[in-house]
Amino acid sequence: MKKWITNVINDPKRIAIPILTHPGIEMIGKTVLDAVTDGKVHADAIKTLSKRFPSSASTVVMDLTVEAEAFGCKINFSRDEAPAVSERLVSSFDEVEQLPVPSLSAGRISQYVLANQLVVAAIADKPVLGGCIGPYSLAGRLFDMTEIMVAIYTEPDTVNLLLEKCTQFLVDYCSALKATGINGIIIAEPAAGLLSDDDCRQFSSQYVKQIVDALQDDDFSVILHNCGNTGQCTQAMLHVGAHGYHFGNVMNMVDVLEICPPDVLVMVNLDPVGVFRMSTAEQMKQAVKNLLEQTAGYKNFVLSSGCDVPPETPLENVEAFYEALAEFNNK
16 A cells, blocks of 8 residues: 555546445445445445446445444434434443443444455455544544533543543454455544644544554555544644545645645545535536646645535536546546
């Protein structure tokens, strides 16, 4: 992966790695519920997308409930929408102290490991990137996001203990995903975008760094996703030492690229709803063209979506996304 990243940076042509699974689910006639509960359906969707579109890497669905469910959270499932945590699991230091770190047999973890195994077995011509939630975002789902934003000031010991348990589980989970043969993992840590740079370092980055230090090497890359960051915690993100960083569409990409080291991938940032799902194909092509022209001076830029592309995204918009990239590269 380290060599692959160097080759991407040195190649004058730009590449694209959107977080794109839902269109594949629809292409095989399945539902979101099917894909998030059945690893084979999930893998079939990814394999179908890989055959149809020229993404430079394959990615899994961004499901930010699977780890919370493993801890014991109740999950609301919907046929055609992403799952959601329905209620908090812990609310005090004593409850956090008693909370066990789950095994990898809990909840739907095994189905996500299976999906990664099946995709790796089927796709050999490009990197396969797994996915997991970040420690602070996971802790927020267990403790309640509003409550944890207060608790980092009023009960920091409680939050840090919860983060330690979340991180321990995520290292175990990501290690199991790495063992499937995937080439890297995207850690989705959007809740950290609500924090200041100092708070992000204390309650997110130091824990993400533990995952990076445990897993990342020349053959396996960690990419940190934070679509909540508006620019105030970019330095805290860079502190983790990942091989790549994935930003949301609220960010000014030129500003981000000026800050990020030139030897890491910087991935972004078309609006997954406003552009991918809601625009016309022509509007999509213009948005891609504008972004590529704005970032043309930065060799480590990778075209992507600002977050997971949602269900019911028109395929013609996805096609327009790749057509605009090809037109730019062939100029």
